[in-house]
Amino acid sequence: MKYPLLRPSPPRLSLLGGALAEIERSGTFSNYGPINSELERRFIDSLFRGVGSCVTVCNATIGLMLSIKYAVGRYYGCELDEWPAARKYALMPAFAFAAIPHAALWNHLRPLFCDVDPISWLPCMASQERLLEEFAGEVAVVVTYATFGNNLDLPPYLALSSRHDLPIVVDAAASLGSRDEAGGQFGTGFKYPVVYSMHATKTFATGEAGLIYCNDDRTISALRVMGNFGFGELRSATMPGLNSKLTEVGALLCLKKLEEIDAILEWRQCLADAYRQNLPELTFQVMRGERHAYQFMPALLPIELNRNRIEVVERLAADGIVVGTYFSPHLAEQPYFTKYARPGELPIADRIGARIISLPLYDSMTRPDVDRICESVRRVVRSVG
Numbered sequence: 001m002k003y004p005l006l007r008p009s010p011p012r013l014s015l016l017g018g019a020l021a022e023i024e025r026s027g028t029f030s031n032y033g034p035i036n037s038e039l040e041r042r043f044i045d046s047l048f049r050g051v052g053s054c055v056t057v058c059n060a061t062i063g064l065m066l067s068i069k070y071a072v073g074r075y076y077g078c079e080l081d082e083w084p085a086a087r088k089y090a091l092m093p094a095f096a097f098a099a100i101p102h103a104a105l106w107n108h109l110r111p112l113f114c115d116v117d118p119i120s121w122l123p124c125m126a127s128q129e130r131l132l133e134e135f136a137g138e139v140a141v142v143v144t145y146a147t148f149g150n151n152l153d154l155p156p157y158l159a160l161s162s163r164h165d166l167p168i169v170v171d172a173a174a175s176l177g178s179r180d181e182a183g184g185q186f187g188t189g190f191k192y193p194v195v196y197s198m199h200a201t202k203t204f205a206t207g208e209a210g211l212i213y214c215n216d217d218r219t220i221s222a223l224r225v226m227g228n229f230g231f232g233e234l235r236s237a238t239m240p241g242l243n244s245k246l247t248e249v250g251a252l253l254c255l256k257k258l259e260e261i262d263a264i265l266e267w268r269q270c271l272a273d274a275y276r277q278n279l280p281e282l283t284f285q286v287m288r289g290e291r292h293a294y295q296f297m298p299a300l301l302p303i304e305l306n307r308n309r310i311e312v313v314e315r316l317a318a319d320g321i322v323v324g325t326y327f328s329p330h331l332a333e334q335p336y337f338t339k340y341a342r343p344g345e346l347p348i349a350d351r352i353g354a355r356i357i358s359l360p361l362y363d364s365m366t367r368p369d370v371d372r373i374c375e376s377v378r379r380v381v382r383s384v385g
């Protein structure tokens with residue numbers, strides 16, 4: 001048997017003939033059309049339980065770029081890049097994906113990397129606090145991240161925002177479907193932008209698509225205008241803008257995925273639980289909240305194997321099992337970002353980064369598949385160690 005790390009499963013394109021013909025007949029292919037409007041309504045009603053507003057985007061990276069620009073501009077009462085020049089950093093976790101520092105750099109903000117929690121792998125509050133004290137008045141925005149779909153505790157970020165006088169943006173790329181302790185979709189009710197991805201490799205798989213949610217209508221209205229060239233009523237630019245719109249075909253895929261997402265999440269949770277039970281020799285991320293949109297199964301190799309990770313990955317590949325190493329190298333180890341970032345102490349991100357592997361997880365996997373992979377992992381770990 002061969003096991004890829006991921007097997008993208010967007011809604012079955014071959015079954016969408018009628019709906020695609022309907023789009024063709026309507027003559028509306030983009031520009032926040034009727035299918036997109038229906039999708040946004042359904043997201044708010046079914047996932048966010050009627051609380052807040054949302055706007056679709058063509059992908060989450062563009063969603064982060066727009067959200068940072070808007071959050072910073074609004075907070076400091078300015079447009080373009082006219083916020084106080086001293087505020088030149090965006091604070092973000094080092095153990096995260098390249099989309100965050102890229103989105104900051106497109107906004108002329110340099111990455112300032114904080115460390116992560118050793119247990120939940122979420123951004124470490126103490127590390128963020130320390131850096132905000134040390135760089136008081138120099139940080140324009142905190143971009144935090146709900147690591148691998150884990151439910152970040154959001155209320156402390158409101159306190160952080162007030163204490164240090166700055167806005168927040170949340171990267172929730174892998175979190176569509178994750179539920180917090182109260183059973184609500186992660187992000188529900190948050191007053192700063194929360195950005196989700198619906199990339200083909202995510203659990204909420206489509207192709208390329210993203211969503212910005214915020215419990216503030218004004219924010220979402222402004223982001224909608226910014227995502228359509230900054231056009232006000234008369235196709236005349238009134239705000240900074242670009243084109244972030246999702247096509248009607250893209251919105252149709254999202255609508256179809258929304259119909260099946262609960263069953264997908266339940267199944268992935270079963271597979272994840274099986275991994276946890278079968279592999280006591282690995283260390284797993286401790287999850288907060290009620291449900292998690294597992295994209296793959298991340299785990300830490302035993303500490304004594306951290307110099308042998310390449311060998312472990314190669315031996316598993318020889319067994320037909322493709323294993324990833326997300327997010328290693330972490331952001332502060334990537335040359336383009338280190339050119340612009342402040343170097344800092346990141347002991348936990350370094351340690352997690354050195355030991356992490358990502359095991360296969362996808363919708364069509366079975367329990368016996370997990371058993372077979374675990375057997376192979378146990379054998380390889382024993383023989384390499």
Ligand SMILES: Cc1ncc(COP(=O)(O)O)c(C=O)c1O
Nearest residue numbers: 059060061097099171173197199
């Ligand atoms: C943590 C994180 N942030 C942002 C993104 C970017 O999402 P998109 O591919 O929709 O631009 C990803 C995508 O993999 C991600 O994992």
